[in-house]
Amino acid sequence: SSNIRLAVIPGDGIGTEVVAEGLKVLDAVGVKVESTHYDLGAARYHATGETLPDSVLAELRGFDAILLGAVGDPSVPPGVLERDLLLRLRFELDHYVNLRPVKLFPGVETPLGKARPEDVDMVVVREGTEGPYAGAGGVLRKGTPHEIATQDSVNTAYGVERVVRYAFEKAAGRERRHLTLVHKTNVLTFAGDLWSRTVKRVAEEYPQVTTDYCHVDAASMFFVSQPQRFDVIVTDNLFGDIITDIGAAIAGGIGLSASGNVNPDRTAPSMFEPVHGSAPDIAGQGKADPSATILSVAMLLDHIGQAEAAARVEQAVADDLVERAGAWAARTTREIGDDIAARVAG
Amino acid sequence: SSNIRLAVIPGDGIGTEVVAEGLKVLDAVGVKVESTHYDLGAARYHATGETLPDSVLAELRGFDAILLGAVGDPSVPPGVLERDLLLRLRFELDHYVNLRPVKLFPGVETPLGKARPEDVDMVVVREGTEGPYAGAGGVLRKGTPHEIATQDSVNTAYGVERVVRYAFEKAAGRERRHLTLVHKTNVLTFAGDLWSRTVKRVAEEYPQVTTDYCHVDAASMFFVSQPQRFDVIVTDNLFGDIITDIGAAIAGGIGLSASGNVNPDRTAPSMFEPVHGSAPDIAGQGKADPSATILSVAMLLDHIGQAEAAARVEQAVADDLVERAGAWAARTTREIGDDIAARVAG
Ligand SMILES: CC(C)[C@H](C(=O)O)[C@@H](O)C(=O)O
Ligand SMILES: CC(C)[C@H](C(=O)O)[C@@H](O)C(=O)O
Numbered sequence: 001s002s003n004i005r006l007a008v009i010p011g012d013g014i015g016t017e018v019v020a021e022g023l024k025v026l027d028a029v030g031v032k033v034e035s036t037h038y039d040l041g042a043a044r045y046h047a048t049g050e051t052l053p054d055s056v057l058a059e060l061r062g063f064d065a066i067l068l069g070a071v072g073d074p075s076v077p078p079g080v081l082e083r084d085l086l087l088r089l090r091f092e093l094d095h096y097v098n099l100r101p102v103k104l105f106p107g108v109e110t111p112l113g114k115a116r117p118e119d120v121d122m123v124v125v126r127e128g129t130e131g132p133y134a135g136a137g138g139v140l141r142k143g144t145p146h147e148i149a150t151q152d153s154v155n156t157a158y159g160v161e162r163v164v165r166y167a168f169e170k171a172a173g174r175e176r177r178h179l180t181l182v183h184k185t186n187v188l189t190f191a192g193d194l195w196s197r198t199v200k201r202v203a204e205e206y207p208q209v210t211t212d213y214c215h216v217d218a219a220s221m222f223f224v225s226q227p228q229r230f231d232v233i234v235t236d237n238l239f240g241d242i243i244t245d246i247g248a249a250i251a252g253g254i255g256l257s258a259s260g261n262v263n264p265d266r267t268a269p270s271m272f273e274p275v276h277g278s279a280p281d282i283a284g285q286g287k288a289d290p291s292a293t294i295l296s297v298a299m300l301l302d303h304i305g306q307a308e309a310a311a312r313v314e315q316a317v318a319d320d321l322v323e324r325a326g327a328w329a330a331r332t333t334r335e336i337g338d339d340i341a342a343r344v345a346g
Numbered sequence: 347s348s349n350i351r352l353a354v355i356p357g358d359g360i361g362t363e364v365v366a367e368g369l370k371v372l373d374a375v376g377v378k379v380e381s382t383h384y385d386l387g388a389a390r391y392h393a394t395g396e397t398l399p400d401s402v403l404a405e406l407r408g409f410d411a412i413l414l415g416a417v418g419d420p421s422v423p424p425g426v427l428e429r430d431l432l433l434r435l436r437f438e439l440d441h442y443v444n445l446r447p448v449k450l451f452p453g454v455e456t457p458l459g460k461a462r463p464e465d466v467d468m469v470v471v472r473e474g475t476e477g478p479y480a481g482a483g484g485v486l487r488k489g490t491p492h493e494i495a496t497q498d499s500v501n502t503a504y505g506v507e508r509v510v511r512y513a514f515e516k517a518a519g520r521e522r523r524h525l526t527l528v529h530k531t532n533v534l535t536f537a538g539d540l541w542s543r544t545v546k547r548v549a550e551e552y553p554q555v556t557t558d559y560c561h562v563d564a565a566s567m568f569f570v571s572q573p574q575r576f577d578v579i580v581t582d583n584l585f586g587d588i589i590t591d592i593g594a595a596i597a598g599g600i601g602l603s604a605s606g607n608v609n610p611d612r613t614a615p616s617m618f619e620p621v622h623g624s625a626p627d628i629a630g631q632g633k634a635d636p637s638a639t640i641l642s643v644a645m646l647l648d649h650i651g652q653a654e655a656a657a658r659v660e661q662a663v664a665d666d667l668v669e670r671a672g673a674w675a676a677r678t679t680r681e682i683g684d685d686i687a688a689r690v691a692g
Contacts, residue, residue: 079532087533111570113459137499137536143543147503149536153483157493184584186425187433190483190495197489217591224457224570224595238530242588245563249570 003034007063011041013278014288015069021290021337022297028341042073051084066271070278093268095261098126102247107325122230125167126240130159133237155191167234178231182219255289258296272296286332316343349380353409357387359624360634361415367636367683374687388419397430412617416624439614441607444472448593453671468576471513472586476505479583501537513580524577528565601635604642618642632678662689
């Protein structure tokens with residue numbers, strides 16, 4: 001087959017460091033990749049004032065997939081790179097599924113004293129293109145005692161149904177075949193009703209999948225007290241943002257959490273990235289764990305039809321994590337990448 | 347001094363059981379209370395179709411405080427009692443501070459393997475009268491493929507400033523004197539900006555209080571991985587709902603989480619309630635832990651100027667929890683109430 005055309009956006013801070021290891025492992029697994037680097041992020045913003053030029057966005061559409069490290073730097077006004085680069089990519093490329101596995105690998109320490117790997121093994125299907133992330137809202141009488149600021153969550157049948165369908169497909173392909181809708185239907189009645197009705201309707205097409213519902217507050221509690229309740233979760237953009245960070249915490253930390261911004265219809269490339277940010281405080285020191293990025297590379301491989309290579313990469317990370325548990329010496333970002341690449345090449 | 351006039355709303359499910367123990371302890375502590383019971387909840391809804399009649403609301407305004415058990419029953423359409431009774435009380439009585447301590451008592455088991463009581467000791471000041479709870483929003487083309495459902499968060503300078511001021515006062519009175527704003531300013535820019543500006547402005551009046559900011563996703567992670575980061579948190583209605591349930595989980599469960607819906611200006615009575623719900627699955631079995639309600643009674647006492655009695659009740663619960671850790675036999679709701687009441691009296 002022809003080469004995979006990959007766009008690489010290392011971004012800021014530790015983004016560069018972890019992406020280098022992700023590419024190393026991608027190389028080791030033997031999938032033919034032709035990669036093009038894009039210097040989007042703080043450096044470009046300072047040099048040219050640009051976050052995501054239309055010409056670059058147009059180019060990006062031509063790739064098979066995108067690997068992103070992390071964006072954000074203290075030198076840039078807060079939120080600018082997050083919104084005008086990261087979120088803009090998710091919206092423009094119609095990444096309506098933000099796929100975030102929450103999985104405790106054997107050997108990994110979790111803050112939950114009693115959790116075993118089999119207790120923490122779920123996938124969160126977070127909506128990626130609407131909800132409170134729509135950017136809708138406004139402000140009146142700013143800076144006065146009479147200021148009003150609104151923030152509007154926009155939910156469409158079109159947007160909700162497609163992500164719910166994806167979640168049912170995902171659940172149908174897993175062993176437990178269980179899907180939980182997480183929302184706050186007792187308070188957010190308009191949006192909650194649309195989500196509930198959609199899950200109920202699509203469920204009729206998936207008799208093999210059991211479903212239930214959990215308020216986001218209760219779900220957040222259960223992530224800590226009974227994570228084994230969950231198999232696949234479908235939820236809105238903001239609730240998904242919050243619960244997947246709890247997920248990262250219970251699965252041993254943000255250094256291991258992978259994600260895919262997926263366009264299942266393949267009308268544009270999907271984008272894979274670690275859940276962590278650019279961590280400016282430890283940037284350039286070789287301290288970042290590249291495992292989250294490498295696991296994101298596994299998700300990328302799976303998405304482009306390289307399931308066997310994906311499984312090999314994930315297994316290599318899993319094996320590395322088991323070994324790590326017994327090891328005394330901390331390794332650098334590069335050393336961890338080298339070790340995982342060596343296993344993959346095997 | 348004259349009797350405290352207390353309105354009691356036991357509500358549904360375990361609400362009745364835990365409130366009985368709360369009143370028992372209130373009696374034992376020797377504060378003169380004259381209490382009036384209100385049968386609001388599922389039973390009244392079924393009998394008369396009423397959730398919160400205007401006449402009852404008017405009566406409630408005349409009390410010094412309200413003690414609420416829990417509302418909600420599977421026989422009532424979901425959300426009805428929550429919105430038309432519980433949230434309506436919070437809004438009508440202008441409970442703009444929803445005060446939720448997150449405190450790990452010695453002897454209590456937490457899912458966090460390594461957390462010690464000194465690591466989990468914070469107070470969440472949740473806004474209670476606006477934000478995404480405003481009920482604003484709507485639906486167009488309902489039930490069609492073109493449905494749009496919106497949900498609007500309404501934030502006012504008036505509403506944000508008063509709760510932020512309360513949080514600063516709270517922080518100033520604690521040992522660590524630290525206040526964290528939790529929001530999602532990088533995405534919810536209009537509301538986030540109002541909250542940030544307000545905290546920054548009020549902070550100038552409190553040079554003794556250190557402040558920082560944490561996105562709600564990161565904060566949710568830190569509740570699990572580094573709860574010692576937090577002292578006082580101020581946040582919006584929905585984020586507060588979510589993080590206080592994580593707080594309940596890390597502090598040993600919802601059976602111990604107390605809360606106050608406070609009107610600091612005393613233009614209407616404040617209302618104290620356990621964070622847990624009506625738990626219909628265990629209702630009537632004497633299995634519910636009344637400690638959350640008894641701790642809510644302590645908050646109530648504190649609010650009505652009975653600080654010494656409040657401290658005694660809290661200490662009695664703390665002592666009971668230490669003893670519980672070594673005990674073999676599980677006690678019923680009533681037995682726990684009896685034991686704590688005996689300590690308070692003794
Ligand atoms: C950086 C931020 C805009 C982003 C989000 O809120 O989606 C991040 O928290 C994430 O989860 O990928
Ligand atoms: C019952 C529900 C409306 C309520 C809320 O969302 O505030 C509850 O979760 C709480 O935290 O007291």
